[in-house]
Every structure is written in structure tokens, then in C-alpha cells.
Amino acid sequence: MLPAAARMRASSEFDATVRGGVRAARPTLVVHARAVGDDDRRVGFVVSKKVGNAVTRNRVKRQLRHLARRQLTTTPAGTRVVVRALPAAASSQVADDLAAAWSVALGKLGRLR
Structure with a gap:
């Protein structure tokens, strides 16, 4: 399970990461990353109703938390990451897409630092 200290909960953190960072897209998900000044790493998940019913959304979130x-x-310290699941995430495995998109987003972020 993902430690509680590593989870994003405030909507302001989500907004800042999505709007002020870089993104990498795959068929099942989109990863947004942003560098901040502190030393911790945090990740947040966005799984909308377009993904499916509550059971499906929770299954996708559990899978993403485990993989994240x-x-x-x-991930370098001082990084915020938001993983946004797309509707295709409900019917396929997201492990490969998450790993690929995560590394691409961090690569883009490394070039911007």
C-alpha cells in the first residue's frame, strides 16, 4: 500500500501539478509531474466516473496505488505526480503504461529543471 505521507489530498496540490507541470500520455492514463521545493514525494490519483462504476473505479485506484x-x-525528492486514469484503464492492464508514462514525465521534468 502507498504510505499516507506520500499521497496528495489537497485540490490545490492537484491543480498546481496538472496546470504547472509536464505531462505524458498513454492510451490508458495520463501522468502529470511537477517539481516543488520540498524534500518529499507525493502522488495523487484522478479516476472519474467515465472509467466505470464505483467498483471499477476503486479497482483501478487500488491497482494504480500499488504500481505507484x-x-x-x-522518483527524485521534491516531485509531485498526478495520475489521471482514462476510460480504457478499466478494461486493460495499466502497469506498462504507468511505468512508461512516469519515466517520460520525469524525463521531461528533468530537462526543465
Whole structure:
């Protein structure tokens, strides 16, 4: 499970990351990343009703949280990441897409720093 300290909860953090950062898209999800001044790493998830009913959305969120925990170990300190699931995430495995989009977003972010 993803530690509570590594989760984004405030809508202001989500907005700042989505609007002020870089993004990388895949068929099942979009990853937004932004560099901030502090030393912690945080990740947030956006899974809308377009993905499916409550059971489907919660399954997708659980899967993304599990996969994001692995990705956070290689993420530099001071990084905020928002993972937005697209409707295709309900019917396919997102592991490969998350890993690829995460690395592309961090690569873009590294060029901007």
C-alpha cells in the first residue's frame, strides 16, 4: 500500500501539478509531474466516473496505488505526480503504461529543471 505521507489530498496540490507541470500520455492514463521545493514525494490519483462504476473505479485506484509505490522509489525528492486514469484503464492492464508514462514525465521534468 502507498504510505499516507506520500499521497496528495489537497485540490490545490492537484491543480498546481496538472496546470504547472509536464505531462505524458498513454492510451490508458495520463501522468502529470511537477517539481516543488520540498524534500518529499507525493502522488495523487484522478479516476472519474467515465472509467466505470464505483467498483471499477476503486479497482483501478487500488491497482494504480500499488504500481505507484514502486515508481516512487526512483522518483527524485521534491516531485509531485498526478495520475489521471482514462476510460480504457478499466478494461486493460495499466502497469506498462504507468511505468512508461512516469519515466517520460520525469524525463521531461528533468530537462526543465
